[in-house]
Structures are given as C-alpha cells and as structure tokens.
Amino acid sequence: MRETKNKTFADKIWDSLASVKLAIIIFAVIALTSIVGTVLEQRAEPARNILILSKLFGESAAPVLYNIFDKLGFMNMYRSWWFTALLVIFSANLIICSLDRLPRIWKQIREPLNPMSEDQIRKFFITRENVLKGKPDDVRDFVKGALKTARFNYAETKEEQGYQFYAQKGGYSRLGVYLTHFSILVILIGAIIGIRFGFSGYLNLPEGAMSNVAISSADRETPLGFYVRCDNFDVEFYGKSDMPKEFRSWLTIIKDGREIVKKSIVVNDPLTYAGITFYQSSYGLVPGGLDRGIFIFNLVSRDGKGSTLNLRLGDTFHLPESDISGKIVDFSPALKFDEHGHTVTYANQMNNPAALIEFSESGIRKFSGWILKRHPETWQLPGGGRVEFIDYWGVEYTGLQVRRDPGVWIVYFGCIAMSAGLFIALFMSHRKIWVKLIENKNNTKVIIGATANKNRAAFERKIDRIVSMLSKKQAGGK
C-alpha cells in the first residue's frame, strides 16, 4: 500500500520534472524576475535603490518597498537562494526531460527503413507520381543516379512489378537539440567552477612600483605567487582632444628575482601569467605624489643632437654650448591657456602635463615659460635649441583588474557547442524517402513518398528537383 503511494508520488515529481510545461514556466519566471534585477541596482548602497524606488513609486512608499525587496533578496538577486534554486530546478528539468526522451529519439535514429506498399507511400507528407518511358529495368539507373546526386545512400529491393529504393539521412540531426540542452549544463558547470575556484580582484599599481598581491572585492589581499611591476603607463588621446584613444601599461612579471614576461597591455588585450590575467581597466594620479615624479625631457641642441634628461621638480639643467640653464619651478597635469592667455589646470588627470621652466643666463633670470606635452610650439628656445617634454613619470598608477577563472574555457566550449546544437536543431532535419518503380504497360510508374521531421517545405523543393532530374535525364538519354 505504502509502496505504491510512494511510487506514484515519485512518479509525479519525475513527470513534472520531465515536462516541457515546467520548462516554459521557468523561462517565464526567470525572465520576469530578472527584469526586477535590472531596475534595482545590484549590490549597491541602499540609498541608491531607495532613490530609484522613490522615483518610481514616490517618496513615501520607497522605504517600505525597499525593505520588502531587500527581504526577498532582490538587492543581490542573482546570488540569492531562490534564484539559485530556480537554476537548479531548471537544470534538473533539462536533465530529466532529456533522459526521458533520449531513448525514444535514439530508436528513431537507428531504426532501419523498410520498403513500403504503394498505399503507404501515398500517405506521406510529400508524394509525387510520374510516368517514365521504358521498363523498370531501363529506368532503374536514372533513379539511382538521381538519388546519388541528391546524396541519398539508398537501399534497393526487387519487387514483383519493379523495384523499390529507400533512404534516409540526417538522423543524427535529431540530437542537435540535446547537444544544446547538455551544453547549457556545461556552461553552468563552468560558471560554478569559476565561482568556486576563481578569484577576482584589482590592483592599482603606480609607475615603477611592484606588487605580489591583488586586492579582492572584500578588501582582502590575495597573494599572486609572483611579482608584477608597472614599468610605465601612458595615455594616448585623439588629436588634441581629451578623449582617450588608448591607454597602455608596460608590465613585467618577476618570479624568484628574475624577469619572466614583459608585455604592454591595453583594453581588450590583457596579460595572462600562471592562470592569472591582468586587464587594463582604469588609471589615475597617485594621491599626494604629484610633485615626486621624474620629468623626462629630450634636449635637442641647435645641430639636432638630442639627449635625455631625468629631472625632479626644482632641479636645474644646462643647455649645451651656452651659459643658459633651466630650472623646473612648477608643474600642472593638465594645462591649457584660457581666452586671456592665462594658464589653467583643467583636469586632475595627466591629460596635458606641462612644466614651468625658468631660464637664466650666467645666473641672471631671463625668461620663463610653460612646456606642454601636447603643443610642440612651446618647445622652441630663443637660442635655437629645443626642449621636448617626453613624460612625467612615476605619478600615475595603472588600474588593473586581476582575475583567475579556471572555468572560462569550459564555458566557452559549452557556448560553442550550444550554438552548434542550435544550428543543427533548427536548420537540419531527418529526411526519409521511398521511390517505388512499378511496371505499367511498357512504361514505368515512379511513385515517390517522402517525409522530414522539420523544414518540410525545403525538402519538398528538393524532391521536386529529383523529379525534374528524372524526366530530364530520360529526355536526354533518348
């Protein structure tokens, strides 16, 4: 008594987990709840979501609604227990539904074809009938040729009044759907591996500095197992605008005191070492370090010879073959001249670094001027020489995302397999064809029956081509 009751209960659960109805319900539930997750900001300060809710529902309702949504886990919903549960049910549904159906599908694929009676052939979705001149023995080769051209690997039986040919192909395309379904599971597994065994953090590395840890999201330091050093960082702009064209960090990986890898990275082109990937993500000025950098100038004398200078704020340098000396007295990370010709610093990034240099001849102050990185005309000196501003080094940091995701290749593999499965499932079909030749007063009646599990119209066009091929061949053969 209890046995059977248990069994029916288990059966019921199995049946509902195997049903496509459940799948459809889950599609709808995931889609609908996800909408809420795009309206509310995930993992944000409470104030931001209260603001959003008050924009939508008014000031008075917002705090109450916030509490309700917060209790339901909507502030971090994609990691909430119920969203996880939805995904678990979704996966169970997918597995059980596929297991439930696969044996039947497998049988349909493997089932050999049998010759059919005339009546049976006429009942197929696609039927064609045609009369060709000559006995079945004469027509036989045309039919074989046509089937071969259509790439059917046919079987043949001799019958009382003639022959029958039958063939099928594309049976395995029935598995495309299951490839898609299982790939979805593969993707989920890859994602779980990434979450369980991966690491995600960031690292703000000043020029010249190195680090053997990255900061994870909870402000914890995670050891990398090696050092990464930022040798240089540079931003390139579009023309003279302030729109960044590219920002680039020159990184070096150092392990056991040896430099192992050197690579410059930009957005979309990261550096990977020992499974850990460094992505260029942001940049900025080292706080409080603005006057501690090194100016790199290129000093070009009148005859065009250049020499590099590394200087600090307050340093003095001499121009070759003259009594003139320059002293760096001021610095601005982003200098421009306003309409009155006054200098202003317009941004707190190194958009257009500039140095104010005071020139003296034999110890007497002669003139001073700004040297801007972006405006070559400021480089010219009265003596004929030139000072070029190459870089102000050591004051910027590069913002790196640091990640390790051992699951990502599993996810990619799953994605590609899923897409392949979809193309197979939606564009390929299992096609079957029977061709019966019946002798009819020195002529041959050709009866064709065909069916496909999908895209029947396309198959029908193909059958029509076979038919016209047959008549043409015969016309040509006579």
Place this chain on the structure above:
Amino acid sequence: MDSSFFFGLSTMAYIGAMMIYITYVFFKKEQVGVVATTVTIFGFIAHTLAIIIRWKEFADLSGMGFIRSAPLTNLYESLTFFVWCLILGYLVIEFRFRNRSFGAFITPIAGLALAFIDLTGVSKEIQPLVPALKSNWLLAHVTMSFIAYAAFALSFSTGLMYLIMETEKKNEPAYIFWTLTFGIFAVLFVTMGIDFLTFQVKVRPEIFIHSYLFRTSFLNPAVVVKILSWALAGTTLFLAWRYGHILRTLLVKFSITPDMLDEITYKSIAVGFPIFTLGGLVFGAIWANKAWGVYWSWDPKETWSLITWFIYAFYLHGRMVRGWKGKKVAIVAVIGFTAVIFTYLGVNLLLSGLHAYGSR
C-alpha cells in the same frame, strides 16, 4: 558623392516603394508589383553603397584598418544597418514566398526609420572610439546581433499581422493585446516625433531622453498640458481598441493567409535565435571577458539580452514542443521583439536615467 547622398537616395526609394506597394495591394496589378520590387532593390543597392562608403570614410579617418572601422559604433550607424538587414530579410521572403503584399508593411518601417534618423538628428558624426570598443569580437557581436534583431523585427510584424487577422471579438485577450500594443507604439512614436520637432536639438540620444523626451507631453511643466497628454494617450488606446478591427478588413485585401504569417513568424525566429545566441550572447560574453575580465556580470544590458533569449526559447518550446499554434505564440513573438527594443534602446535610455551611471 559621399555616404549621405546614397542614404538620402535609399530613404527616398523606400518611401517611394512603400507607396507603390500600397497601390499594388489595392489594385493587384502585377506590373505595379514589379515596379515596387525594383524600387526596393534600387534603394537596397544605394543603401549598401552608402554603408560601404561610410565604412571607407571611417577607415580613412581613424586609421584603424578596415575591419575595425565597421560602421556599427553608434546609434545612427546601427539603426541604418538594422534597416538594411530588414530590407534584405524582406526581399528574401518576397522571393521565397512569392508574395509582395507584405512589402506594404515592411517598406514603411524602413523608410520611416531612415527618415526618423534623419529628422531627429541622431548624431551622424563619425566619432572616435573609446578603447573598450576596439575589438573584433565586438564587431562580430554587433553585426550578428543586428541581423538577429532584423529577423525578430520581421517576426514581430508578421506576428502582429497574424493577430490582426485572426482576432474577431473585442473582448478576447489577443485582440485587446494587439490593439493596446499597436496603440502604445503609435502614442510613443507620435509624442517622440512632437518632441523632436519642437526642440530641434541635436544632442546625444542619452541626453535627449534625459532632458527633452516627453517634455512636450507627459512631462510637460504645465500641468494642464500634462493631464491633457495623458488623456489623449488614453483616448488613443481606446480608439485603437474600438476601431482596431478596421485594420483587419484592410489586411484581408492582402493575399496573405494567416498560415503563411505563422510560418514566416516561426522561420524568422528560427533564423534569428541561433544567430542571436552565438552573436548576441556568446560573442558579447567573449568580448566582455577580453575587455573587463568577466564574461557575465548581470549588468542590465546583458540581463535584458538574456530575458529576450528566454522569451524566444519560450516561443520555440511552446510552438515546437507543446504544439501551440496561432494566437498564443504570435503574442509571444510580439512580446519578444518588444524586449529586443528594450534591450537595445530602453536599457541605455531609460534604465541609465534611473541609475544615473552611464559612465561605461
């Protein structure tokens, strides 16, 4: 001759074709139909040339090489590409199904969309790319997404036409659904048009939405106008519901059967879905992983793509596995494309206003 000349040419051709197709539907003269198709093809060729020329202009300007310079980087360029795919899809259907009446529905969308882009001054400037956008994955992602969107747009119009043809009673849910959808689209289109014509500003779309959209109507500072707009919108919806059946009598004149519409809806989704999966979701994820080191971060745009994907998965399973036919799945097809529009425009325009980020 620059790209805008050819864009202008194709816009005019599509609008001309629209009128000829409508004439064709009413008079059913074969010659008229041939002219309509010819004009459409002419517009399509001009459109293709325009895209290629713009591509070259951008490549010369940016010096980034040909592939990276594909003209798909901003709203203007992607909308034009979308229209291009739509026309291509339509031409395929016209030849496949040997039926032209459908053109009377598609060419207006194409012509109006191009004219709309032109009138509203969606910025046509060729803009330099921010670093994150310089990626071949992004190019594949955007191209394929728009091909899929165009397929979904086709399924949307055939789905809607199906509903128009197959609903008879004013109190049946499918009728209420399509008349309301139709009404809402009409209201949005008209109010946005009034905004554009009133303010005549050429700013980035995000800024337009933020500071100008619906300021002449629903968000008008004058309370009277505001209330009036809402009332008018309500009236429009009511009228759509009250007189929606007139459209049906019009459609019956077309030589389109509901079965054919159902078939085209399915075919378009069957083509769009795998392309969207591979191009929209997978390539998008690979690009995000290259640029930021996460293939999936549940940001609103990604999540909306996923929602769209689930809606179409819902459609495929409902139709193919559960055997739903007709109105039920047509409604899903219509909802699916609404989600596409939201993924593409709504997320940038509406949600970013709500979230006040938009830095990325």
